[in-house]
Amino acid sequence: MVNDEDINVLRQAIDLNQIMGFLARRDIGRLSSEELSSCYGMNQVDLLLVLGSSVISTIEIAATALAAGLAKELMIVGGRGHSTIYLVEALQRSSAYMDIPTGVKSEAEMLLEVAIRCERIHKDQILLETESTNCGNNASYAMKKLASLGRNPRSILIMQDPAMQLRSYASFKRVWSAAGEESQFINYPAFTPNFMVKAGCLAIEEHERLQHAWDADRLVSLIMGEIPRLRDDAYGYGPRGQGFIEHVDIPEHIDEAYERLLQDYAQFVRIQQ
Numbered sequence: 001m002v003n004d005e006d007i008n009v010l011r012q013a014i015d016l017n018q019i020m021g022f023l024a025r026r027d028i029g030r031l032s033s034e035e036l037s038s039c040y041g042m043n044q045v046d047l048l049l050v051l052g053s054s055v056i057s058t059i060e061i062a063a064t065a066l067a068a069g070l071a072k073e074l075m076i077v078g079g080r081g082h083s084t085i086y087l088v089e090a091l092q093r094s095s096a097y098m099d100i101p102t103g104v105k106s107e108a109e110m111l112l113e114v115a116i117r118c119e120r121i122h123k124d125q126i127l128l129e130t131e132s133t134n135c136g137n138n139a140s141y142a143m144k145k146l147a148s149l150g151r152n153p154r155s156i157l158i159m160q161d162p163a164m165q166l167r168s169y170a171s172f173k174r175v176w177s178a179a180g181e182e183s184q185f186i187n188y189p190a191f192t193p194n195f196m197v198k199a200g201c202l203a204i205e206e207h208e209r210l211q212h213a214w215d216a217d218r219l220v221s222l223i224m225g226e227i228p229r230l231r232d233d234a235y236g237y238g239p240r241g242q243g244f245i246e247h248v249d250i251p252e253h254i255d256e257a258y259e260r261l262l263q264d265y266a267q268f269v270r271i272q273q
Contacts, residue, residue, distance in 0.1 A: 009202055012264060013195040015257035016202075016223060022254050023226055024162035024192040025169060031065050031188055045071045045186065046153035047146075051138050051168055052078020052107030053161035054086035056094060056114060057209035058190040062159055063115040066125065071157065074115070074126045077142045078107030081133035087111075090213065106130035127151075135164055136237075136244045139175035155184045161213075162189035163222040167230060167237070170245035177246065193219060217268075224268040227258045 028035045033043040048071035050062045059076065066074045078084075087110060088102045100113045108128045115121050127149065132141035146153065160168040169187050176183055191209040195202060195216070202216050214222070230248045232238025237245045262269075 006197065006200055008264070009197050009200065012202055012261060013197055015261050016195045016220065018257045019223055019227065019254055019261075020163065020192060020195070022251070023164070023166045023223065024189045025166045025187045026189060026192070027187045031061065031070060033068075033070055036070065036186075040155070040184070040186065042155060044069060045155040045157045046073070047071060047151070047156045048074045049142065049156055049158050050074065050076045050111065051135075051158070051160040051164075052076070052084075052087065052111060053164070054083065054090040055161050055190060055209075055213045056087075056090055056097065056111075057211070057213070058159050058161070059111040059114045060118045061190050061209075063119040063121055066115075067119040067121060073151075073153075074121075075129065075142065075146070076108040076111050076115070076126060077129040077132055077138050077145075078111070079129075079131045079133050079141075080104070080106055086214065086218070094211070135168055135171060138168065139172040142172075143175055143179065143181075152181075153183055155186065157186045157188055159188055159190065161222070162192055163219065163226060165189040166248065167226060167245060170230070170237075170248050174244070174246040220265055221268045224258075224261065224265050227254070228269065 028039050036042050048062055048065060050059050062074060065071060084107055087107055091097045091100050091102060091110060097114055100110060102110060108130045112123060112126055112128060115126060116123060129142050129145040132138045158169055158172060165187055169185055172185055191207055193207065193210060194205045196205045204210065204216050204219060228235060229237045230250060232240050232247045234241055238247050
């Protein structure tokens with residue numbers, strides 16, 4: 001027999017999936033030269049850019065794409081910040097990467113080791129930015145690093161934790177536009193997680209790319225922190241707020257889903273950047 005609590009958890013899963021689909025912006029259906037050619041008239045991008053996160057499958061997919069010739073270069077961005085511990089934990093839980101040294105290494109350096117093991121890529125094929133500490137300065141530090149190396153990519157494919165893909169894109173757009181650059185950005189998160197109800201509780205559906213990424217509570221926390229940041233108001237990150245990102249249009253149904261979730265998950269809203 002279905003009770004009110006089961007119905008409420010199902011409603012939460014539906015609302016979270018709606019918001020997740022919005023946050024995990026994907027501009028191409030699959031990462032292939034055929035798809036790039038069909039959608040953008042190019043067989044490869046100038047730069048494949050991976051932002052540090054605990055989703056190890058992101059760098060695995062990026063490394064495979066580089067080896068397949070879908071990008072001229074790969075750049076990994078990420079120093080050490082408040083979320084670095086989640087990447088360290090993900091590596092330690094992975095049988096394939098548990099022996100990768102973490103210590104005081106940056107997220108970019110840790111992910112570089114994953115890329116090398118995954119596709120036997122030589123480290124000289126990969127650019128690193130190791131100073132940025134959050135989503136807010138990933139873009140500005142990446143631009144500074146690229147400039148120091150004499151790089152000026154015209155097409156950039158961004159891969160990030162799916163919950164932060166849209167905000168990262170909006171941040172790069174703002175930074176590049178402010179500098180007068182007109183690079184084309186293409187979004188491709190490794191996958192879009194899906195919530196379900198299991199034994200009366202909220203859970204994440206199993207996915208081949210999900211292993212070691214986050215548990216349901218952590219993902220809910222990420223999702224609940226994103227909508228306030230994406231808003232273009234005095235409290236958000238848009239031009240009328242802190243100015244970290246370009247304006248983002250948030251559909252009414254996403255706002256409504258978020259407001260419903262606040263009734264149960266207000267304590268999950270992250271206050272840090």
